[in-house]
Amino acid sequence: MAECCGGGNRLVYACSGGADVGEIADRVARKLVKTGFARPSCLAGVGGHVPGFVASATGDVVNIVIDGCSVACALKTLEQVGADMTHFVLTDMGLKKGRTPVEDAVIDRIAETIRIKSSGRVEESPASTHDGCACGGC
Numbered sequence: 001m002a003e004c005c006g007g008g009n010r011l012v013y014a015c016s017g018g019a020d021v022g023e024i025a026d027r028v029a030r031k032l033v034k035t036g037f038a039r040p041s042c043l044a045g046v047g048g049h050v051p052g053f054v055a056s057a058t059g060d061v062v063n064i065v066i067d068g069c070s071v072a073c074a075l076k077t078l079e080q081v082g083a084d085m086t087h088f089v090l091t092d093m094g095l096k097k098g099r100t101p102v103e104d105a106v107i108d109r110i111a112e113t114i115r116i117k118s119s120g121r122v123e124e125s126p127a128s129t130h131d132g133c134a135c136g137g138c
């Protein structure tokens, strides 16, 4: 099984912004994928209205959306296609924009918090091939 095809029906998106908190959002999302908690998708694909990504975001999934700050670029992108989501803002979770080191301890702590807070909405389902994966085989 490819690494990106774990995670059941959870898809994770990060704003991946240029700020430290944007980078942390990206790395937290990747950690949630690597640990098998969620499957990756591409925020740019949704923002570009690429049909496969829009269909994935609006399908029978739990979208976990991580924004670095309250500008909430990722949330606004998903809202444009009418997607439901569980939303996290890292500056609401104690991180300071422009003053947070991008280091493993921070990423691990945030990933664990998101994993715990997202677990209640999850329906486990097997995903064994790229056919059911939002990544499109990337």
Ligand code: SF4
Residues within 6 Å of the ligand: 015, 016, 017, 018, 019, 021, 022, 067, 068, 069, 070, 071, 072, 073, 074
């Ligand atoms: S949510 Fe904040 S950190 Fe993320 S891309 Fe937007 S402005 Fe940058």
